[in-house]
Amino acid sequence: MTEKNPNLHGQWLDAQKYAENFGDLHPPLTPHQAFVEADRCYYCADAPCQTACPTGIDIPAFIREIMADNPLGAAQTIYNSNILGGACARVCPTETLCEQACVREFAEGKPVKIGALQRYATDVAMDAKYQPFKRTAKTGKRIAVVGGGPAGLACAHGLAVQGHEVTIYESRDKLGGLNEYGIAAYKVPDNFAQTEVDFVLSIGGITTKTGQALGRDVFLPHLLRDYDAVFLAIGLAGVNQLGFAHSDKLGGIEDAVSFIAKLRQAKDLAQVPVGKNVVVVGGGMTAIDAAVQSKLLGAAAVTLVYRRDQDDMKASPYEQELAQTHGVTLRCNAVPVALYGNKDWVTSVECAETESRNGKFLTTDRRFTLAADMVLTAIGQVFVPAPVAAQNDAAKMQLLVGEHGRIVVDDSYHTRVEKLWAGGDCVERGQDLTVAAVEAGKIAAASIHHSFSR
Amino acid sequence: MADLSTNFLGIKSPNPFWLASAPPTDRETNVERAFRAGWGGVVWKTLGEDPHVVNVSGPRYGAIHGGDRRLLGFNNIELISDRPLEINLQEITAMKRKWPDRAMVVSLMVPCEEKNWEAILKRVEATGCDGIELNFGCPHGMSERGMGSAVGQVPEYIEMVARWCKKYSRLPVIVKLTPNITDIRYPARAAKKGGADAVSLINTINSIMAVDLDRMCPDPHIDGKGTHGGFCGPAVKPIALNMVAEIARDPETAGLPISAIGGVTTWRDAAEFMALGAGSVQVCTAAMTYGFKIIEELCSGLSQWMDRKQYKSLDDFRGLAVPNVTNWQFLNLNYVVKAEINQDLCISCGRCHQVCEDTSHQAITKMVNGVRKFTVKEEECVGCNLCATICPIENCITMVPQSQGIDPRTKLPYGRPYANWTQHPHNPACAVK
Incomplete structure (x- = not known):
């Protein structure tokens, strides 16, 4: 019978705190806020924001529709290019896509909040149970x-x-x-x-x-x-594995993808176990999502270990900032080289500092150890x-x-x-x-x- | 510090900013607040005869908004003072006594009978006020009763009433003109002919602000019905500037003192009216939008600008723009400008390209060597100024006068001497061939 790590469990917080922590990261715009923000759009010609959108949403058009108090028309414009416009409004890294291209970003360092406006329009459409499309005659295909x-x-x-x-x-x-x-x-x-x-x-x-x-x-x-x-x-x-041999018997080691999936499907977030000390390995969106959510679940210390410079992270600067403002410690230029534990669970991660020399990526002899009740790996999916x-x-x-x-x-x-x-x-x-x-x-x-x- | 003190028809005020005859000057409480805030004078809300008029108890005001609900235009269906004449006269007396250095002009509107004017003028003069303004302008409510703009639209009536006022009062007489006419010069000439000391303009413009698409009636509405009201605010300033200029440069009325009204919102608007000859400016909508405190910005802005320009008094720049208002046929057809886009300021919104492409002369690129870039095609640019007016960045697009070389559009040399339409061979009336 393996024993369980007393520092790896749920129930770190009271119920209200879970609800607060996992509520809307960015509350939706009120109609007033949406009008004010929509007024900021310059309605550019061949708009750079639209070019930057992988689905090519006609952003100036939908913002003008919001401005003209036609949110359903705005939603239709969005859905014409992107049927998942509601999700994209929430999860897109807009700061590296449409909002980075916004001419107001260039002019003032303050882009039009395109993502928030897209959410406004699609929320109105969702609440209205709006169906913007009609099927054509059946083809039999x-x-x-x-x-x-x-x-x-x-x-x-x-x-x-x-x-x-x-x-x-x-x-x-x-x-x-x-x-x-x-x-x-x-x-x-x-x-x-x-x-x-x-x-x-x-x-x-x-x-x-x-x-x-x-x-x-x-x-x-x-x-x-x-x-x-x-x-x-x-x-x-599939997910990539840590690049060194380690015991697969140690409890507390999990890939970040399944950790997030478990969390997303949990009926009660208090039941999702998280370690007192958490080490997340990786530098992408999944690593950030795992690290921030660990903190929100009540972990005392969350450290994200990434092997290259912070600038090299696949997670956007905005996501990096999100992690940092949620109390996640970023340890860049470091890789885990060994896991330690008692017979049942992981207790620490040994890391080596890395450096680039003449374009070569090297692991140095400089080592440090992080206490860890939980190690979440987010080093790529295959x-x-x-x-x-x-x-x-x-x-x-x-x-x-x-x-x-x-x-x-x-x-x-x-x-x-x-x-x-x-x-x-x-x-x-x-x-x-x-x-x-x-x-x-x-x-x-x-x-x-x-x-x-x- | 430039001197803002104003002497208009002998009516003195510490600055040229008067509150127009309108809701802000309806009563002692408001006027007291205005004077404390620093306003140079007031034109008291129009007095009529007893029994006083009644106003609706539904909405009196409507507006059109620009971005961020900034008020661009405003209208009202409020009538003249809806309080007993005697109360108004007592309050005017008290206010003039308490604030002797401020201009106190009283606006009047009574039926077009000599005895009516004679009667009210005596009582008004007794208040100690500085002058009277004849309300020949209001386009709503009173005009249907044969007053307001109904008088202002008939030059003969204007002349007649102005003459009565000069006959029965020693006070300076200002005739307030309605813009709801085809040629503002006619009523202005009539006022002068009747002996009026000055004109003030513009009163409000007939308007319906919006239509309620659910109720299918004007918006705002009174119990499902709406009526036309008087339009004012920033949106009417260009109309007012033109009318002021027309009177200032009309040989028959040149030199007639003008108190300018129409969308004055900042000091710059006031300076523009004065450059076109106005001796004082009247403000209403800006105060009704932001409160009386804006007088600080108005005075500070005007005075700072005068210091920069080394104008010591208002007379130093009054009317300086009048000689430069001319008729189209005298514009220099050999003056050539081309748009120039400052690439350091350009934010690449592309609107200049879009509007030029769609609605003008296809004179602005959107790509140069495969890169998004907006530059002017000199061979297509007619210098129309559309791009500069719609550009969201100040001074990014400028219209540059051309003097050297050949215009690639017309193949004619730049810098040819002044020539206008009256001299142009395409003009059928032109003698020179």
């Missing part, structure tokens, strides 16, 4: 979408609008993908991911089959045989080809997966296999961004639709 995350949902919606019948196969219990399972709770509170899934599905013509995993319950060759087209949006199922390979012939697999270990697609997200499209994080051009996944699904849907008329 059937498409299988594998994976119900942002790419899959966007593709399914795009096809359903054109009158096609779509079936979404999703391995988990709920659709939504990373919006439901992989992003910090305070970015999408109040069950928003599911509200948005319901909105996307409300167009009709989309059948969902949850608990259906590719390679276990359904197989690619069968889908290609049974459907007119298939869209793979299966994301990245594509797992096995589900695609299952019952598939080897030659096709060779065609599908490229040299970087993800699925190869062309500009219209068509793979090198007939009738098969793919998008989102599972493809080589994937950008690990919700908004990029939506764009992939949108383009793939258009390409699939186009292929039917050829």
Whole structure:
């Protein structure tokens, strides 16, 4: 019987504190605030913000619609380019996309709050149960979408609008993908991911089959045989491991992706165990989300260890600041080299300082040790080809997966296999961004639709 | 410190800023507050005959807003003073006695009968006020009763009433003009002919501010119905400037003192009216938008600007812009400007390109060598000023006069001597061929 670390448990805080900590990170704009902010938009020509948006939302147009007290029209403009505009308004790193490109950022260092305005418009539409789309006549074409995350949902919606019948196969219990399972709770509170899934599905013509995993319950060759087209949006199922050998018996070591998924699905956040001392390894969005949420769950000390300079972090400066203002300590230029513990659980992490010399990345002899009741690894996710390979012939697999270990697609997200499209994080051009996944699904849907008329 | 003291028709005030005859000058309490705040004078809310008029108990005011709900234009359907004449006269007397250094002008509106004017003038003169202003301007409520703008729209009436006032009162007479006419010079000439000492303008412009699209009636409304009201505020200033200039440069009225009214919001507006010949300015909407305290900014701004320009008194710059207001046919057709975009100030919003492309002369690039960049194509630019007026950054786009070389648009040399339409070969009436 293994014993449990007395410093790794839930219930660190009282119930009200959990609710406070995991409430909306940025409260929505009031109508007054939205009008004031919308007035700041210059309505630029060929607006840089629109160019910077991976889904190309006509931002000046929707902001002008808000300004003219037409929030539903604004929502329609947003949804025309991005059916998950509500989620993107919440989770997009706007400070490195549209808001970085805003001419007011250039002029004053204060961009128009595009993300907040987008949220305002889409919130009004959601509250009004607004349906901006109407399906065209049924075509009789059937498409299988594998994976119900942002790419899959966007593709399914795009096809359903054109009158096609779509079936979404999703391995988990709920659709939504990373919006439901992989992003910090305070970015999408109040069950928003599911509200948005319901909105996307409300167009009709989309059948969902949850608990259906590719390679276990359904197989690619069968889908290609049974459907007119298939869209793979299966994301990245694997995570990278720490680069050194360590005991897998030690309790308290977890990958950040599953930690966040567990947290997101918890009915009671007080029941989510977190260590008194937490070490998060990694420098991306997932690392930040895990670190900040550990702190919010009541961890006393959270240290994020990242092997390169802070400037090299994939997490945006805004996300880095978010971590720091939540009391997360950033230890850059360091890597874990050993884990220590008693027979049952981890107690500390030994790290080595790193440096770059003549362009070479080196681990030095300078060491330090961090107390750790919990170690969360967020050092990258990887594509797992096995589900695609299952019952598939080897030659096709060779065609599908490229040299970087993800699925190869062309500009219209068509793979090198007939009738098969793919998008989102599972493809080589994937950008690990919700908004990029939506764009992939949108383009793939258009390409699939186009292929039917050829 | 420049001297802001004002002498208008012998009416002295410490500064040229008077509160116009309107809600802010309706009663002693308000006027007392205004004088304490530093206003140079007031034109008391228009007095009429007893029994006094009644106002609606629904909304009297409407507005149009710009960005961030900044008030651009305002209108009202309030009538003249709705209090007994005697109370007003007592309060005017008390206020003039208490604030002898401030201008106290009384606005009047009674039916167009000589005896009515004679009667009220005697009582007004007894208050010790400095002058009277004849309200021939209000476009709502009173005009339907044959007063206000109904008088102001008939030059013969203006002349007649002005003459009565000069006959029955020793007080300076200012005739307040309505802009709801086709040519402001006619009523101004009539006022002068009747012996008026000055004109004041503009009164408000007939307007409906908005339509309530749910009730399908004017907005604001009184129990589902609305009526036209008088429009004023920053949006009317250009109309007022033109009318003031028309009177100032009309040979028949040149030199007639003008008290300017219409959208004065900052010191700069006041200076502009004075440059067009105004001897005092009257303010209402700005006070009704921000309160009386703005008088501090008005005085400070005007005085600082005068110091910068080394104007010691208001007379030093009064009317200096009048000779430069001319008619279109005398504009120099050989004066050529081209837009120039300061690339250091440009924030690349691209609006100049968009509007020039869509609505003007396709004279601004949006890409140069594959990079987003906005530059003027000299060969297309007609110098219209559209880009500069819509640019969100001050002084980013300027119109640069050209003097050397050849205009690539017209192939004509820059810097040709003055020539206007009257001399142009395309002018059918032009003698020179």
